[in-house]
Amino acid sequence: MKMKKLLSLVLTAAMTATLLAGCGNAEGSADVATTTDGSAVFKIGAIGPTTGSAAVYGTAVMNGAQIAVDEINAAGGINGMQIELNCQDDECDAEKSVNAYNTLTDWGMQALVGTTTSGCCVAVAAEAAADNTFLLTPSGSAVECIAYDNAFRVCFSDPNQGIASAQYIGQNGIASKVAVIYDSSDVYSSGIYEKFAAEAANQGIEIVAAEAFTADNKTDFSVQIQKAKDAGAELVFLPIYYTEASLILAQADQAGFKPMFFGCDGLDGILGVENFDITLAEDVMLLTPFAADAQDELTKKFVATYNEKFGETPNQFAADAYDAVYIIKAAAEKAGLAAGMSPSDVCDALVPVMTEITVDGLTGEGMTWSADGEPSKAPKAVKIKDGVYTAM
């Protein structure tokens, strides 16, 4: 018993020591970031889940941002400043995300690429607004992610995607009877579904089945598929991520159900799933700003570098993060940022120029931003033909 007490005491002491040491370090580095005028660095932080079940997305964001940073640094940096990138894990949990944000603040972050997921982004955006830190989320698509003046995003918003998908299906007369399979426990998925359903009514599309699944229940989709089949759906709308979509495609095939499939940007990456039978994805249509098989120089180069460095085909998250770094670069150059500015000054300088810049990136040409933080760019509709994305 005594030993146990001693142990807890020792542990507490050790913890306090590390805690205080941690503070000391953090303080020190923060000072360095804001006071060094000799060695010019610009500190960009990135937040996303690199552990936990959403790790795929966070890892892609980190990798995409890293490639952009390496390229920019090799080419001389931003206004002569080299970029330092610090990536923090948030396990896809809002509370951990705020912790990650605070860690980056201690490190002396001047602009944030993040967070990756919508839910976390809403929480971090509030913190960033309070601190007046510039926030550019690569993939936080919920409306509330950019509720504050200092927040912008690279990807489309959820409502935007839902409406665009319904319009595309309606105006091109692709199908009139549509089934939707969505993740009701996910902000992204349920957000798109809602707007899609609202717009579908205007487009004369009949939603014959709207079937949900949840994060705890995403292995078996046979019932959802069967219901869509029984309802006579010509097209199944999948506003979900490709991990689940690959399962749905496989199970629909097993059930002998062969409708058209239509998805949003979350579906991009499905061809990159290791060992996936890509014939299953034949004729799948998706509305996405990025396709890894696009033939333009920028995409080709990015995909090649990504493959070489990380041994994978990049998905849309990686592309968004890559663009995000370049967008910050463009804005920083426009605003004429100098070394050693405080995060708040950086934010004050970047926010007004965001509405003035035009960026050509992987996820869109001639992207511009409105003051509310939304990007303006055209979604590309692509169809998978013979295992590659082809423009429609």
Next chain:
Amino acid sequence: MKKLKTMNKNTKSNMITYLMVIVAYVIVQIFVVTGNMSSLMEGLLVPVCTYVILAVSLNLTVGILGELSLGHAGFMCVGAFASALFSLGMKDSIENDLLRFIIAIIIAAVSAALAGILVGIPVLRLKGDYLAIVTLAFGEIIKNFINAIYLGVDANGLHFSMKDTMDLGMGADGTVLIKGAQGITGTPKCSTFTIAVILILISLVIINNLVNSRTGRAVMSIRDNRIAAESVGINITKYKLIAFTISASLAGVAGALYAHNLSTLMATPKNFGYNMSIMILVFVVLGGIGNMRGSVIAAILLTLLPELLRGLADYRMLIYAIVLIFMMLFNWSPQFINFRKKMMAKIKKDKKAEKEA
């Protein structure tokens, strides 16, 4: 001084715990005020307190009542949503932040207590692992249910749906309060470290007083020997339910702290699922079952640990898992305990030898 000596052992031990919390609070406050606290640590203060309250409240169920509950996060979830909903709805009606927050905390405690009674009545009839699995089931049901709730308000009053926002059929002026999976957004940030520490102290006082009361002794007698307790006329169901409800209600308070610390509140598997319930259980078991002070320390250590390991980047959670296993073995395994005793004896012997020499 005399009073301190005559104090009974339990009370003394409780006083030490309170003192420890207060001293920790003062030290941290000094750091904050002098600006020597990193943002990470400052941001972690309220979450750490939240987990401390959760740990001590679960310890009431596990340590004092002697039943394994795997659904504690469910009660936290109820408290969080009830209080956040209240704060959001009353944002304009009650101007005083503190007053609104206090009412919100009370609402959280009451609603979680109600959930505790509702769950407790059927659950407490079961025993052992079956009870554990049913609490886990209830936790998951609560989470799943909240994920499907849509609630809006407009000129005509409240609208409720289990389907989606369109189904609410609201007027153009309506605002959606709970938006299914997206939960509640825009909860005012009212949780402060001071309030959180006060809540920890209140929780500790409630639990310690309960333990040392007639009710507490009845509860513990049920834990130690149910049949004997029943035979001397103790109303098993009543006392079990009292302890369980208080535990749930305190978890609800922690939920209110959690909800008012972040601007977004969603019921994900991560924060209100069985993973969180198990995490709280880890605090309790590591700190010592039935030992409130141990729970406080374990909750603080284990919440800070993954954050302090951030420097390890990709290996962070791996190291965390290894540390967790090692700590369990060190604290619980008979071999390790023997080893520790031997070491202790040796040190004492050495000291004695030194003195003699």
Next chain:
Amino acid sequence: MSFISYLITGISLGSVYAIIALGYTMVYGIAKMLNFAHGDVIMVGGYVVFVAVSNMGVNPYVALLISMATCTILGVTIERVAYKPLRGTSPLAVLITAIGVSYLLQNLALLIFGADTKAFTSVVNVPNLELFDGQLTISGVTIVTVIACIIIMAVLTLFVKKTKAGRAMQAVSEDRGAAQLMGINVNGTIALTFAIGSALAAVAGVLLCSAYPSLTPYTGSMPGIKAFVAAVFGGIGSIPGAMIGGILLGIIENLSKAYISSQLSDAIVFGVLIIVLLVRPTGILGKNIQEKV
């Protein structure tokens, strides 16, 4: 017709739960501990087969054997290192250590294989069965899973009832102290149980990934929990109970998705579990424990 179809897919899902639950129930029956790391052993089994088949071109059946061997070694090692030192202390301590092991396996897999989904090539190549002019399709995996589940259950039951080692398991499960006095090697018996449970986990992993071909470091955790629920449902510790519990759980899950609400199906499944436990506090086939005063 669609009802039968829901029923069949429910049985298919349920039989996967059932195989996982068999491993859970074996370990619980003998070691009296909830092995939360069981689901993650399943994931390891899946990855071993994936690497063997896709990256090294091993024959799928050989890969299954390799996977079973790996998982057996893993299971016994985990038992020896993490659980055995805690034997005889509070069951809660072992539960928490099991959670630690679960985190450890998940994060190891994350570091080794990365977070991205791997599409699992089905090891089972039995053709789909089409009935009523294609209105009803029973997939080959379902047939194999159900048959495998029945065979495993039968073999396990025979093993426990008829062999010496099996009877030793029963004895240890009944009264550990008395078993030891009767000359049974308790530690060896428990290690054997973990070996069998882990080998079963490998089979379950392969069948799970064949039926639902996506593999991530977290593949095992949710089916693991569901299987745990299934084991309790059927009466934890009972081998036929685990099978019945698993299949019933699968059917209830799919029927509630189909006829009540796909959003609330988790809640419904857990709700049914609670009702069953209230009526039969030790599960469907669980033994009623007489309390001695």
